[in-house]
Amino acid sequence: MAETATKARTVRFIIERRDSPDSAPYFEEFDIPYRPNMNVISALMEIQRNPVNAKGERTKPVVWESNCLEEVCGACSMVINGKPRQACSALVDKLEWPIRLSPMKTFPVVRDLIVDRSRMFEALKRVKAWIPIDGTYDLGPGPRMPEHKRQWAYELSKCMTCGVCLEACPNVNDRSTFIGPAAISQVRLFNAHPTGAMHAHERLEALMADGGIEGCGNSQNCVRSCPKGIPLTTSIAAVNGETTRYLFRKWLTS
Amino acid sequence: MNVRSYYARKLHSLLGVFPLGLFIIEHALANYTAFEGGPEGFQRSVNFLHNLPLIFFLELFIIWLPILFHGIYGLYLAYQSDINVGRYPYARNWAFVMQRLTGLITFVFVGWHFYETRFQVMLGNVTYDELGSHMHQIASDPVHFALYAIGAIAAMFHFANGLWAFLVSWGITVGPRAQRVSARICMGIWVILSALFILSLVGFNNEEFALTAAIAAGGSVR
Numbered sequence: 001m002a003e004t005a006t007k008a009r010t011v012r013f014i015i016e017r018r019d020s021p022d023s024a025p026y027f028e029e030f031d032i033p034y035r036p037n038m039n040v041i042s043a044l045m046e047i048q049r050n051p052v053n054a055k056g057e058r059t060k061p062v063v064w065e066s067n068c069l070e071e072v073c074g075a076c077s078m079v080i081n082g083k084p085r086q087a088c089s090a091l092v093d094k095l096e097w098p099i100r101l102s103p104m105k106t107f108p109v110v111r112d113l114i115v116d117r118s119r120m121f122e123a124l125k126r127v128k129a130w131i132p133i134d135g136t137y138d139l140g141p142g143p144r145m146p147e148h149k150r151q152w153a154y155e156l157s158k159c160m161t162c163g164v165c166l167e168a169c170p171n172v173n174d175r176s177t178f179i180g181p182a183a184i185s186q187v188r189l190f191n192a193h194p195t196g197a198m199h200a201h202e203r204l205e206a207l208m209a210d211g212g213i214e215g216c217g218n219s220q221n222c223v224r225s226c227p228k229g230i231p232l233t234t235s236i237a238a239v240n241g242e243t244t245r246y247l248f249r250k251w252l253t254s
Numbered sequence: 255m256n257v258r259s260y261y262a263r264k265l266h267s268l269l270g271v272f273p274l275g276l277f278i279i280e281h282a283l284a285n286y287t288a289f290e291g292g293p294e295g296f297q298r299s300v301n302f303l304h305n306l307p308l309i310f311f312l313e314l315f316i317i318w319l320p321i322l323f324h325g326i327y328g329l330y331l332a333y334q335s336d337i338n339v340g341r342y343p344y345a346r347n348w349a350f351v352m353q354r355l356t357g358l359i360t361f362v363f364v365g366w367h368f369y370e371t372r373f374q375v376m377l378g379n380v381t382y383d384e385l386g387s388h389m390h391q392i393a394s395d396p397v398h399f400a401l402y403a404i405g406a407i408a409a410m411f412h413f414a415n416g417l418w419a420f421l422v423s424w425g426i427t428v429g430p431r432a433q434r435v436s437a438r439i440c441m442g443i444w445v446i447l448s449a450l451f452i453l454s455l456v457g458f459n460n461e462e463f464a465l466t467a468a469i470a471a472g473g474s475v476r
Contacts, residue, residue: 082341168341168342171336173336176334176335208260210259210260214263214264215259217350217419218419218422218423219346219347221338221342221347233430237422237425237427237428240425241426241428242425243425245425
């Protein structure tokens with residue numbers, strides 16, 4: 001990389017901070033020495049190493065969450081220059097400067113850039129996003145899945161519960177109990193699985209309870225925002241169809 | 255809400271298309287007779303509609319009750335939504351915001367329009383025979399004309415875009431291509447229905463309608 005001429009350059013970061021869940025948010029600016037190919041995480045690590053803000057004052061290091069650093073774990077989601085995304089795959093060279101970071105405020109903010117995504121994991125439990133295979137004896141191998149179905153189901157399985165779709169959704173807020181796009185897509189995934197399909201009705205019932213699939217208002221921001229390119233709106237419409245058919249089947253057979 | 259919101263939301267979606275969408279098409283066509291057939295054409299439409307059997311129950315179940323539920327529950331749904339087109343300025347997100355905004359406009363417009371027309375008939379201030387001249391008075395006032403045109407365009411967007419959302423919410427248009435095609439068709443429906451209502455206003459604006467009161471008084475229709 002022929003970037004030696006940029007040695008003295010710094011990158012300005014404007015970070016929305018908060019010291020505790022209940023305290024007021026404030027903005028703090030940092031000038032980070034520029035290095036080629038740095039990402040937002042490496043800039044945050046630089047602040048951790050040398051917690052001095054743009055005014056030259058020592059400050060509390062900014063806290064954030066991250067794990068995999070390859071956009072598969074979903075932990076480092078934050079709002080970067082106005083859009084929610086993963087900090088690990090947000091390359092400083094490709095971002096507009098100054099770089100603005102804030103937490104995904106759809107979720108409860110714990111501190112600085114750390115949010116509590118528990119509601120997403122609760123949602124997965126609510127819709128039973130798993131395939132029960134345990135029994136008192138060996139149940140043997142399950143039915144096979146057709147290859148064409150496996151191909152689209154694999155796309156849905158890429159969901160990393162990162163929370164970007166909930167952050168982008170105008171119907172996920174404190175006036176609504178909408179479960180959010182991610183869990184609905186997982187219902188489609190597990191209902192498509194030949195063994196998972198044996199419990200399809202339980203997942204549909206969960207989505208037909210309050211705060212379920214009816215909360216979707218079709219703004220379709222989720223599919224535009226998903227970092228894994230999951231066809232969330234296709235999942236939502238497909239599960240809408242599943243609940244509709246389930247509703248009529250239930251009415252007509254009970 | 256005590257009722258399970260899944261059912262309430264599904265009913266909201268269904269009512270918007272089935273009784274109310276059909277009523278909108280009926281209303282657009284009946285009004286359009288004012289443009290196509292002048293006062294006589296319009297009077298024929300009015301007479302045809304008011305001679306339908308069980309007209310009270312047709313109005314109650316096809317218009318009044320669905321509008322009340324759809325309108326009031328719709329206000330609650332709009333209240334539950336955030337507006338984030340600043341951050342996500344995508345066409346569908348704009349349609350999402352416009353759906354709620356045009357819903358509010360339609361709510362106010364329908365209330366006002368009901369008061370000006372159907373309610374006056376109920377009070378006996380306007381007879382069925384005088385509807386043409388009554389509408390002429392409304393359409394020939396530029397402010398009324400503009401507000402009615404805005405109300406009609408907003409209401410038709412709400413219907414057409416709502417029809418698109420209905421197809422998604424019931425799981426009929428599932429994939430992105432199907433949803434793109436249905437979006438184009440629905441926007442076509444918006445343009446056609448808006449044009450019908452605006453042409454009706456143009457029709458009512460015609461001086462011929464000023465005379466219908468006199469014709470009705472002298473010629474005694476039935």
